[in-house]
Amino acid sequence: MDMSWDSWGMLACLCTVLWHLPAVPALNRTGDPGPGPSIQKTYDLTRYLEHQLRSLAGTYLNYLGPPFNEPDFNPPRLGADTLPRATVNLEVWRSLNDKLRLTQNYEAYSHLLCYLRGLNRQAATAELRRSLAHFCTSLQGLLGSIAGVMATLGYPLPQPLPGTEPTWTPGPAHSDFLQKMDDFWLLKELQTWLWRSAKDFNRLKKKMQPPAAAVTLHLEAHGF
């Protein structure tokens, strides 16, 4: 008799769960999914770009030649002041709101993408050009993804001030060595930005976690 009672109880719980199932927002395909999936996608893309950059940086640093491809080479940041800096004080980073965080990301990748395209034009070997072009495409995708997240959250895209668009101009004053240093720092900043973005989007993802989890949790508590 006990078993029979347990079986009926289980059945009742299952029916309750099924009754409530259409109410779970995460499973309700007809409604607005919210920014969650796009944030997740952006986060995934960031991680993929991190992986892609590792391969590209290896190829490109070998192209730059020693000592740039030596693991302990850590030059000061010479002449790369125009590059957006990814490093930021932890307190400052924590104090950023979502909009500012996304805006900074968007601006940074806009600049970095422009520099990367300049790098592509300058590259001497076809193989390097292909690698760079492939990465630029991926980065363009990330930029679009960030823009999508911002649009989903209702944030406006930052408008570049006229005349301040970054351009890649290998002027005569810019020596080859300094150019190599810039390239080195560009890759390094890209790496840091991707790392920071992954952190940003992870944080945003958690923050924007839909209440679906809570409902599920509620159901569990209710059912058992």
Add this chain to the structure above:
Amino acid sequence: MDIYLCSKRPSWLVDNRRMRTTSDFQWLLSAFVLLYLMNHVNSQRKETPYDLKCTTNNLQTWDCSWKAPSEAGHGTLSEFCIDNRSRSCYQLARTNIEIPALSRGDHEITIRSLQDAGSSTSKFILNEKNISLIPDTPEILNLSADFSTSTLHVKWNDKGSVYPRHSNVIWEIKILRKKSMELVKLVTHNTTLNGKDAVHHWSWVSDLPLECATHYVGIRCYVDNLLFSGHKEWSDWSPVKNVSWTPASQPKVFPQDKVILVGSDITFCCVSQEKVLSAQIGSTYCPLIHLDGENVAIKIRNISVSDSSGTNVVFMIEDNVCGTVVFAGYPPDTPQKLNCETHDLKEIICSWNPGRPTGLVGPRNTSYTLFEGFSGKYVRFKRVEVSTNESYHQLLFQMVPNQEIYNFTLYARNPLGRSQSTILVNITEKVYPHTPTSFKVKDINSTAVILSWHLPGSFAKINLLCQIEIKKINSVQELRNVTIKGVENSSYRIAVGKLNPYTVYTFRIRCSTETFWKWSKWSNKKQHLTTEAIPSKGPDTWREWSSDGKNLIIYWKSSAFRQLTKPQNKSSFREDFSRQPQLRLILWLFNHIEPKSCYVQNDLQTEQAVGMGKGILLTWHHDPNMTCDYVIKWCNSSRSEPCLMDWRKVPSNSTEALIQSDQFRPGVRYNFFLYGCRNQGYQLLRSIIGYIEELAPIVAPNFTVEDTSADSILVKWEDIPVEELRGFLRGYLFYFEKGERDTSKMRDLESGRSDIKVKNITDISQKTLRIADLQGKTSYHLVLRAYTDGGMGPEKSMFVVTKENSVGLIIAILIPVAVAVIVGVVTSILCYRKREWIKETFYPDIPNPENCKALQFQKSVCEGSGALKTLEMNPCTPNNVEVLETRSTFPKIEDTEIISPVAECPEDSSDAEPENHVVVSYCPPIIEEEIPNPAGDEAGGTSQVIYIDVQSMYQPQAKPEEEHEKDPGGGAGYKPQMHLPINATVEDIAAEDDLDKTAGYRPQANVNTWNLVSPDSPRSTDSNSEIVSFGSPCSINSRQFLIPPKDEDSPQSNGGGWSFTNFFQNKPND
């Protein structure tokens, strides 16, 4: 060069320094004079002017100075007079004077010092030779530096206007570096003075970048006037001028982005305010060369070619890094294989191989410019993409209207140098047309088509040479060259004839120009079936009557060989040929053929012929009656009628024909029939059988023995079928020899063994053979084989035994019988007459048997020969003569037969050996084994007597007790078979093994094996007496054949060990 101080007093030499250039003699003489006069002068010097010296810096004026007398005070007047043609005197208050340059030769100079106390006068002889030419100190007008090229530019004025005459000037320029003014370069520079002031330039490229350290430059000169005979000296060094670089706050490395030749040396420096820790080029660290301040330099020798992004030179500074990139490469190689051609006479394509890679990429890569000399036009090579195929470059040049000759020069340039390559082309001779497109084929008629194609290009002024490939299925391709006038609209058409009707052709085309340079690529293939045409002649036909004469068989050749049978009693027949369009003419053929008929000559002889290679040559005599042609038909002779493989028609004037066919096979007989054609029809002229190639028969003739006598055999054989003969039979070979069926093998008939007799039967009609002179009752081995020109056939053999010669046998029997009878009669008569003597001689008184020691005597004799072989038992035999007297106890003397070499073994011990017929010289000791048998002790029955008799004969060897006495000592040497302890029990065998090991000789059969090989035998496990039965009595010490090999019933032969022994010893023919 001496200056003589002249006065009224003796003059003396005043300047010993100038004496150096005089001759040695003068020098020595002057030295002595000087020593003398110096004292004199010193005593006079202070009273008169002295030490007159004159120099010039412009060859126009001389600056003379002297020293006033010691008592003369400041402001004392002096009078300086030059005594030449017009004496000129100058009064002056100083002790130097500038006078115009004097002419060559000596001039007397008088200097009078006008003192208060009076005057003192000195006289000097002044000559140009005593004058020193010391140019004025030059001055650097400008010193500039080109830091990018590390070049110093020095500019100065030669002040040539002051020199009246043309002079050579040697300038010496010194480069000093660093604040410590280290001399790094001292160089001379020659110029000439032409009477005018001129500014000179001199440049110097520093190995060290000029930014790295302060560089100082000084200059002096030496005027080398050939007309001036005086002493010439270097001017003083000019004041140095320096070049330095104002360092920035940031450290910087020089030179920046330098492109240099591989293998050259280069110095890099780092201008820094901070201490430089290390420097590296690529991944190689370099020692630092310290310059002023914290500046350092590194020197790279023999630099190697750079990677695509250049070689990095990096200086590590505390908390900082600075560096530069150097590009080491090569100047452009001369463009190789420069070639210019055109596809369409609109655009010229020039291609070349850049040659050795420069090692420089990107903006430093080689730039190419193609320049056309006549038109002055040029195009630049644009590196659209860094292609993977760097070994081939090409440029497009638009053709200039109405210009055919082009003079192209290809310039190659990179930061390290330039090169060029030139080619002069007549472009109309360098046309490499495009691949023809839109290739089409159209019919004109059954043997001609029109080909059309499109070939882009401005070929209106030239002729095109095109090649058409015409390929027929299963045929060799044909190439036809055609020349076509070039057209403007690029569409071309051409007719191609001489084609076969209704044939599938494959066409393709390629073109060039009449002045051939290159063929274009082939156009696409076009397959085309030409239209059908009316046949020009009918197919090749033949016909003949079937063997029953009821049917006419018509043959014709088309794409395939056909046969059609027409019943004779029908005037026409129907057959559906709709699916075989090529046979439409067959009815027409009928009308032509039927009137002809065949004439067959019955007396024709069939001839033989053998082919050569793949064909067979038939020849015949010319027959003027044959007006049409000859027909040779052939068939496989083994085929049934109607037999026709193929035929061939030969013109009537021919007398031979080589018949070839892929169907011919060697070793096959073919019938060839030669027909001649007359108006009335065909007549069979010759019938020939032949082979393309003869082979050896594949079977042997069947033969039988018809009759056999004592000395002859009659053999008869049959013919071999034609199919198996495979050639014309040339004869038979008959071999015979004596031999049994099993032993006689004529293995090598060809070797000509003397015992094999051979008969060669070349008459192939002969089918029997009698072999005479044979021996009676003898087995003969007969072999018969046939042969052709292709070789010997296989052999067939037979064994025949001739009959016995009965007369000889009878004679052989009767003669000995008659002789024996006669001898017996004669002996009987003699014995009868001499019977008393015989009795005395052969039958003396018989002694008492009780006293006879014959047995003991015999025993001792046999004992004495115990070590001998058993074959030597025969000497014992005579003793038995005495034993004859006691027949009651001993067997007859005839028993000695047993041990005769040809005697058979007694069969008393085993009934399993009925065929022990092979030689054994003595009885085996197995018999001895029976002796311990209690039955032997009884000495009773008849059978026992036999055993006793045998025992007594072999006692010396067979006694086991005695043998045991000998065994311990006799381990080696010969070991008679008697040593084998056959009577021992199975347990003793192990011990006996030890003995056997020491023995030199061992019996052929292993006793142990015998015991063990038949463990299943019931007797093997029985008592001692049963051990005897494991083998035949003869088998133990015999070698072989004691047990017949085929005696399968014998239990002894079942054992594996036994069989093993048998296998080796029972060899055939042994």
